[in-house]
Amino acid sequence: LVTTSRRPPKRRVVLADVARLAGTSEATASRALKDDPRIAEATRATVRAAATRLGYVPNAAARSLRAKRTHILGLLLDDLADPTHGEVAAGFESVAAEEGYAVFIMTGFHDANREQRALRTFVEHRADGICLASCVSDPSAVHRHLAAERVVFVQPDYPRLADGAEPPARGALRSDDPHGIKALVAHLVDQGYRRMAYVGAGATASDLLRRAAAVEATRESGADPLRVHDAGRSGWCDPSVVARELADDRPDAVICYDDKLALALIDALRDFGLSVPADVAVAGFDGIPLARRAQPRLTTIAVPSAEIGRRAAEMLVAAARDGSMPASETLPVSLVVGETTPRRRAIPIRRVAPSVAGAVGGHG
Amino acid sequence: LVTTSRRPPKRRVVLADVARLAGTSEATASRALKDDPRIAEATRATVRAAATRLGYVPNAAARSLRAKRTHILGLLLDDLADPTHGEVAAGFESVAAEEGYAVFIMTGFHDANREQRALRTFVEHRADGICLASCVSDPSAVHRHLAAERVVFVQPDYPRLADGAEPPARGALRSDDPHGIKALVAHLVDQGYRRMAYVGAGATASDLLRRAAAVEATRESGADPLRVHDAGRSGWCDPSVVARELADDRPDAVICYDDKLALALIDALRDFGLSVPADVAVAGFDGIPLARRAQPRLTTIAVPSAEIGRRAAEMLVAAARDGSMPASETLPVSLVVGETTPRRRAIPIRRVAPSVAGAVGGHG
DNA sequence: TTGTATGCGTTATCAA
DNA sequence: TTGATAACGCATACAA
Numbered sequence: 197l198v199t200t201s202r203r204p205p206k207r208r209v210v211l212a213d214v215a216r217l218a219g220t221s222e223a224t225a226s227r228a229l230k231d232d233p234r235i236a237e238a239t240r241a242t243v244r245a246a247a248t249r250l251g252y253v254p255n256a257a258a259r260s261l262r263a264k265r266t267h268i269l270g271l272l273l274d275d276l277a278d279p280t281h282g283e284v285a286a287g288f289e290s291v292a293a294e295e296g297y298a299v300f301i302m303t304g305f306h307d308a309n310r311e312q313r314a315l316r317t318f319v320e321h322r323a324d325g326i327c328l329a330s331c332v333s334d335p336s337a338v339h340r341h342l343a344a345e346r347v348v349f350v351q352p353d354y355p356r357l358a359d360g361a362e363p364p365a366r367g368a369l370r371s372d373d374p375h376g377i378k379a380l381v382a383h384l385v386d387q388g389y390r391r392m393a394y395v396g397a398g399a400t401a402s403d404l405l406r407r408a409a410a411v412e413a414t415r416e417s418g419a420d421p422l423r424v425h426d427a428g429r430s431g432w433c434d435p436s437v438v439a440r441e442l443a444d445d446r447p448d449a450v451i452c453y454d455d456k457l458a459l460a461l462i463d464a465l466r467d468f469g470l471s472v473p474a475d476v477a478v479a480g481f482d483g484i485p486l487a488r489r490a491q492p493r494l495t496t497i498a499v500p501s502a503e504i505g506r507r508a509a510e511m512l513v514a515a516a517r518d519g520s521m522p523a524s525e526t527l528p529v530s531l532v533v534g535e536t537t538p539r540r541r542a543i544p545i546r547r548v549a550p551s552v553a554g555a556v557g558g559h560g
Numbered sequence: 561l562v563t564t565s566r567r568p569p570k571r572r573v574v575l576a577d578v579a580r581l582a583g584t585s586e587a588t589a590s591r592a593l594k595d596d597p598r599i600a601e602a603t604r605a606t607v608r609a610a611a612t613r614l615g616y617v618p619n620a621a622a623r624s625l626r627a628k629r630t631h632i633l634g635l636l637l638d639d640l641a642d643p644t645h646g647e648v649a650a651g652f653e654s655v656a657a658e659e660g661y662a663v664f665i666m667t668g669f670h671d672a673n674r675e676q677r678a679l680r681t682f683v684e685h686r687a688d689g690i691c692l693a694s695c696v697s698d699p700s701a702v703h704r705h706l707a708a709e710r711v712v713f714v715q716p717d718y719p720r721l722a723d724g725a726e727p728p729a730r731g732a733l734r735s736d737d738p739h740g741i742k743a744l745v746a747h748l749v750d751q752g753y754r755r756m757a758y759v760g761a762g763a764t765a766s767d768l769l770r771r772a773a774a775v776e777a778t779r780e781s782g783a784d785p786l787r788v789h790d791a792g793r794s795g796w797c798d799p800s801v802v803a804r805e806l807a808d809d810r811p812d813a814v815i816c817y818d819d820k821l822a823l824a825l826i827d828a829l830r831d832f833g834l835s836v837p838a839d840v841a842v843a844g845f846d847g848i849p850l851a852r853r854a855q856p857r858l859t860t861i862a863v864p865s866a867e868i869g870r871r872a873a874e875m876l877v878a879a880a881r882d883g884s885m886p887a888s889e890t891l892p893v894s895l896v897v898g899e900t901t902p903r904r905r906a907i908p909i910r911r912v913a914p915s916v917a918g919a920v921g922g923h924g
Numbered sequence: 925t926t927g928t929a930t931g932c933g934t935t936a937t938c939a940a
Numbered sequence: 941t942t943g944a945t946a947a948c949g950c951a952t953a954c955a956a
Contacts, residue, residue, distance in 0.1 A: 210949060221927045226951060236925060251705070256684040257621040257630065258949035261932045266621065276650035277866065279643065286640035289667055293674075298681050301665045303653055310657075317662050320620040341615070459853045489823045491855040502641070574933060585943045590935060598941060622933035625948045 209250045218246035229254070260322065269512055270300045270318035272311060273329040279484040280454075280501050284329055284350065287505025295513045297324070306332055306353070306400070306429070315341060325512030328352070330402075335364050345521045348508045351402060358404035367515075368524035369508050373402065373481075374409035376497035376529035380451060380479055381413035383495070383531055388540030389449035389477060391420045395438055395461060397453040398429030406481065410451055423447055427457055439464035448476060449537065455480035455487045455496055462490075462536070477537040483530075493534035500527055573614045582610035593618070624686065633876055634664045634682030636675060637693040643848040644818075644865050648693055648714065651869025659877045661688070670696050670717070670764070670793070679705060689876030692716070694766075699728050709885045712872045715766060722768035731879075732888035733872055737766065737845075738773035740861035740893035741815070744843055745777035747859070747895055748813050752904030753841060755784045757811035759802055759821060762793030767817050770845065774815055787811055791821055803828035812840060813901065819844035819851045819860055826854075826900070841901040847894075857898035864891055 215225035220243060228235045228243035235243075246252075260266040269292050273281045285301060292299045300321065302314035311333050318326050319341060326342065329350040338347060349368045357363065363370065384392060394410045396403045407424060414422040423445065427435040439461060442450060452458035458480030462472045472478050473492065480487055483498030504527060515521040579589035584607060592599045592607035599607075610616075624630040633656050637645045649665060656663045664685065666678035675697050682690050683705060690706065693714040702711060713732045721727065727734065748756060758774045760767045771788060778786040787809065791799040803825060806814060816822035822844030826836045836842050837856060844851055847862030868891060879885040 208949095211951095212949085222949095223928080223951075224926055227926090230951095234925060239925080253680065253683045253705075255625070255686060255949050257624040257686065258932090259951075260621040261619070261625060261934090262949080262951045264932075276640070276653060277643070277646045279641070279646070282641045282643070282646040285665070286667065289640060289665060293666060293677070298664050298666070298685060300662050301649070301653060302657060302662070303650065313657070316617065319617045321662060322619060322621065341617075459850075462855075463853060486823075486850040486853065489827060489850070489854070491826075572933095575935095576933085586933090587935080587944075588942055591942090594935095600941060603941080619933050622948090623935075625950090626933080626935045628948080 208255075209252045211252070211254070213250055214243065214247045214252050217250060218243045264322075265516075266322050266324055267297050268300060268321055268323045269297045269509065270302070270314070270321070270323040270326040271329065272302050272304050272314045272318075272327065272331055274304055274306055276301070276303055279456075279486070280482050280499070281329065283501035284505035284508075287502035287507075288327060288509045289505075291506045291509035291513070295509070297509075297513065304331055306330070308332055324516045327508045327512060329508075332400075335368075345515045345519060346512070348511050348515075348521070350504055350508050353401045355401060357401040358399075363524060366523050367511065367521040369504055369511070370524075370526050371499045371504065371529050372526045373406050373497075373499075373529065376481065376499075376531065377406055377409035377451070378413045379529075379531040380481075380495075380497055381410060381417055381419075383533065384449045384451075384477065384479070384537060385417045385419055387477070387537055389419070389537075391423075391447045392449045392451060393423040393425060393442060393447035394451045395435070395442075395453060395457060396424065396426040397457050399426060400429075403453050406453060427453075427461070435461045436464045436467065439468050439470075442476070443468035443470055446470070446476065448540065450476060450478045452478065452480050455482045455484045455494060458494055458496070458536075459486065459490055462494075473536045473538050477540075479537055483532055488532070488534065490534075492536050495534040495537040496532050498530045498532045500529070503527065572619075573616045575616070575618070577614055578607065578611045578616050581614060582607045628686075629880075630686050630688055631661050632664060632685055632687045633661045633873065634666070634678070634685070634687040634690040635693065636666050636668050636678045636682075636691065636695055638668055638670055640665070640667055643820075643850070644846050644863070645693065647865035648869035648872075651866035651871075652691060652873045653869075655870045655873035655877070659873070661873075661877065668695055670694070672696055688880045691872045691876060693872075696764075699732075709879045709883060710876070712875050712879075712885070714868055714872050717765045719765060721765040722763075727888060730887050731875065731885040733868055733875070734888075734890050735863045735868065735893050736890050737770050737861075737863075737893065740845065740863075740895070741770055741773035742777045743895045744815060744845075744859075744861055745774060745781055745783075747897065748815075748841065748843070748901060749781045749783055751841070751901055753783070753813035753901075755787075755811045756813045756815060757787040757789060757806060758815045759799070759806075759817060759825060760788065760790040761817040761821050763790060764793075770817060791817075791825070799825045800828045800831065803832050803834075806840070807832035807834055810834070810840065812904065814840060814842045816842065816844050819846045819848045819858060822858055822860070822900075823850065823854055826858075837900045837902050841904075843901055847896055852896070852898065854898075856900050859898040859901040860896050862894045862896045864893070867891065 211222050211225055215222045225243050228240040271288055275281055289299050304311040311331050325346050327348045330353045332354050334354045347367055392414055394407050396407055411422050425438045425441055427438045458478050462478055470476055480494050480496040483496050487494040487496045511522045575586050575589055579586045589607050592604040635652055639645055653663050668675040675695050689710050691712045694717045696718050698718045711731055756778055758771050760771050775786050789802045789805055791802045822842050826842055834840055844858050844860040847860050851858040851860045875886045
């Protein structure tokens with residue numbers, strides 16, 4: 197006698213089933229499950245037991261529809277495979293999860309159309325809050341579809357920003373890149389470097405801002421005028437063109453837009469017979485984990501990416517709670533001195549102990 | 561005369577508004593917007609115009625509730641800040657977006673409780689499909705709450721797997737790690753190494769599988785018995801303890817559980833006066849971008865993480881469409897020869913040109 | 925402390 | 941080709 201244990205078409209358990217088993221009304225069951233204080237302890241226990249027994253899992257769609265709160269946050273970022281963005285995402289998700297929010301993550305790849313589609317998705321799902329990281333869409337355009345209390349811009353990268361436009365007074369979150377660049381230039385000058393170059397990555401807003409800061413800092417420091425190069429947009433690109441330019445008109449120190457570019461550049465420079473730091477110093481920006489694992493260790497500006505992600509989520513949760521978006525913030529960055537920017541003319545040492553400078557910058 | 565442009569309490573535009581403006585019923589409007597073939601071209605145009613004019617964005621919750629399809633996928637992974645997981649996530653999200661699915665991403669950190677909470681969230685939102693990457697929960701446990709047609713296990717890491725349990729016949733996606741390890745050992749032997757060590761990372765299932773493969777491969781190759789060490793779980797940990805062990809009983813080649821560990825270990829070995837590859841060869845696993853940027857370039861086994869993420873999403877989409885989960889797959893990995901495993905006793909060369917070996921392994 | 929009734933915004937079923 | 945109407949599963953205002 198074999199019973200074919202074919203699963204019955206197992207209709208999903210709904211609240212009504214729980215209520216029936218518990219011998220209460222749906223309303224009571226609903227309240228009991230969310231710890232409404234005006235439900236008797238005994239009733240609550242009965243309902244909970246019934247729910248557990250039936251394996252009841254509430255339907256978020258139905259709840260959202262009725263409650264007009266989704267407990268969903270949307271996160272738009274450039275590229276999940278990028279270390280910096282990964283950290284932002286990790287921090288964001290972590291806080292969101294603690295606060296009981298689920299997170300939709302979508303990628304924009306610096307493409308306005310993709311960003312539009314992502315926003316549309318977030319809006320369709322009526323996300324309670326949305327974080328736009330490194331997005332190229334203008335805040336004013338975004339706010340045409342989204343209330344300001346629901347959006348946080350993280351490291352916004354829309355073109356107007358490069359032209360001096362101010363980021364929004366509330367709901368913007370940035371790292372203090374100019375301060376970081378200044379600290380870096382000061383460090384380089386201090387180490388004896390005079391002929392510096394900046395290598396950008398595609399002339400995005402953040403690139404232009406860092407570049408401008410570098411131009412200003414070198415000028416103020418009395419060093420030679422900054423030479424400016426550009427390696428193009430792509431992340432782990434091959435900056436051999438720039439490497440050649442640098443080999444031809446050799447600076448003694450190179451400031452790169454970010455760590456990825458710096459590491460790739462160090463690699464490319466070898467092909468032109470230039471060794472770092474013996475022949476030329478190099479510094480990056482971001483402070484990705486690889487930077488301090490690289491050989492030689494990369495001097496860089498550490499950006500608190502995970503903290504930025506966390507803070508963004510906190511702001512959205514607060515805004516959802518209070519109905520008003522917290523004021524914009526600028527987080528401090530810190531200079532991390534590695535082995536790629538040793539004291540000029542020093543005898544090449546096999547290994548310089550790395551050290552971390554104190555935090556610089558920040559408006560707090 | 562100043563008009564206070566205070567925004568009206570702007571009630572959300574709903575389908576009824578569109579229908580009214582278009583002069584049709586809600587049903588017609590709904591159909592027109594989703595290109596139902598039996599709607600007249602003229603009507604469709606009118607409705608679309610009305611929708612655009614009003615800035616109508618459908619409510620996903622309402623749609624899901626009624627249609628019993630959410631177009632949501634859930635992705636559970638260990639850590640968004642980890643390069644490998646980031647790539648999986650990127651691939652997954654990319655396919656999902658193309659197919660019109662939004663993705664919930666949650667992190668588990670190898671913690672069964674966190675995984676449970678994530679699953680619960682996915683189920684509450686009635687995700688059409690769920691991808692569990694590197695999860696430690698047993699498939700049988702997962703399937704108590706989730707139909708098998710909705711779940712894909714990626715690089716599952718539940719304890720039973722280490723004890724020889726087979727992964728599920730459908731809905732499992734793995735890389736062919738044993739094959740990769742074998743290719744690596746063959747390469748090492750070929751380069752003249754005999755005394756090899758394996759450094760694990762916390763004795764997870766995947767760690768144990770790689771270790772077992774290494775033990776077997778060394779034995780079959782006639783090399784000395786494999787020495788086994790363990791550096792513990794954490795990602796970018798400081799493996800100084802293992803470095804000391806290795807310095808005391810020096811092997812000539814070290815196979816690391818993954819690239820992160822390998823890079824950290826190379827770093828730590830320097831503190832014990834061991835230089836890579838002059839004093840000892842080191843190989844990693846995963847093929848993270850940093851591996852080929854590292855100095856010296858790391859020999860590793862490249863795992864197609866992004867492809868795995870893509871495939872996982874494809875399987876879930878297919879399963880949602882067809883109602884049945886595709887068969888499990890094992891993706892091939894490939895040996896990437898870097899500079900950390902040069903031919904033994906060769907004169908130390910400043911730079912060995914890197915090369916990529918053809919793909920090895922794979923059951924397809 | 926609990927129950928009743930209604931509606932959230934959409935799609936599917938049935939008629940017309 | 942279109943329209944009326946009934947769910948979908950839950951939470952809340954109101955009543956008891």
